[in-house]
């Protein structure tokens with residue numbers, strides 16, 4: 090809580106608390122459908138006696154702002170319009186009515202837990218601080234002068250960076266393209282959002298993988314797009330199952346993360362790549378290839394993207410620097426036919442007037458001056474070592490209780506808990522013991538899976554994190 094009591098004020102403490110709660114109700118800090126903080130919790134937070142908080146709530150109850158409901162705590166009264174002195178809008182009604190849906194409550198909860206507590210973090214899908222190339226980025230900023238526009242830049246992104254990405258995707262991903270066919274986006278996430286907003290309409294049917302990257306699920310729902318799930322097997326999706334879905338629902342687009350998939354870590358088998366591209370062009374269904382992970386291959390070998398074989402132009406290719414350089418740079422891109430890119434760039438201009446020039450410059454220097462090459466090799470080795478550490482720890486602590494396939498790249502390990510457990514109870518138990526991960530159902534799968542991200546916890550924390558997870562699992566059986 091950022092607000093603090095003024096212990097030097099003449100205004101009584103209980104009155105200050107009552108005013109603070111009234112203001113927070115008025116400006117929506119306390120949502121109308123949730124209980125206010127308990128007397129005990131608020132007293133602890135503000136370091137006052139519980140009786141002072143009771144007096145504050147009594148005051149608010151006496152003017153009709155709050156109600157004490159036995160068993161539910163202190164709730165905000167149903168209609169407070171005119172009661173609070175502040176003539177402000179009912180923000181909660183606005184919050185609930187926007188067409189852009191919030192994240193799933195469990196996703197919000199996990200994020201909040203990570204902000205507030207020092208947990209061993211297997212939940213955030215990103216690299217840990219020590220895996221970012223901080224020294225190299227500092228060297229760039231301290232030894233080179235910023236070159237670029239300080240005014241609004243081209244809505245498709247800085248032309249120098251687009252040329253550098255053209256070379257980068259040729260060298261590292263065997264993709265032939267041209268700067269005019271690239272749009273720089275705020276990470277892969279914005280690229281996905283623009284595609285859904287600009288190229289689909291409400292009611293359109295799309296295929297997504299099951300399980301899949303959970304942050305894109307509300308994007309589809311907000312746009313009114315219908316999603317049909319395609320199971321991800323140990324070697325990716327099955328083309329017959331895809332065709333069946335198309336026959337049934339007339340699919341408009343296929344969203345795939347074919348290499349080191351989030352969360353399963355699996356990759357589409359090479360024998361299916363050609364068939365998938367043929368299916369896409371024969372049926373006229375575009376593929377959105379979301380590829381943030383292919384450069385994290387532990388063996389360092391180049392993993393072929395679908396886009397590199399896309400002779401018919403049916404693939405829109407999305408990637409970013411988030412999982413291989415730094416997620417905070419927010420540099421992503423989408424590669425596709427010029428007309429599509431121009432349409433998306435026009436939308437991006439409406440959304441944010443184009444990408445920030447400083448981070449584009451920094452990304453360009455990193456990619457263009459040999460830093461990337463050294464960094465990516467080191468990163469692959471370190472990721473492999475963390476993955477090994479996780480696998481060893483799982484084998485040591487929960488060997489008989491879980492099943493998983495060892496990934497060859499990426500940053501996630503997908504783990505099945507063999508026994509039938511209450512997924513939410515397991516998560517609560519784990520949080521209580523100081524470790525957090527993403528429960529499988531958040532990613533669209535059935536009950537009983539856990540996604541461990543091994544890139545985010547420090548290497549020395551991984552063993553302890555798994556030990557705590559094992560304890561949480563054991564406590565469920567008691």
Ligand SMILES: Cc1ncc(COP(=O)(O)O)c(C=O)c1O
Nearest residue numbers: 214276277278302346351409411
């Ligand atoms: C499959 C996939 N797509 C897209 C993203 C978004 O990444 P960013 O916007 O940081 O590039 C993620 C992040 O976890 C991801 O796993």
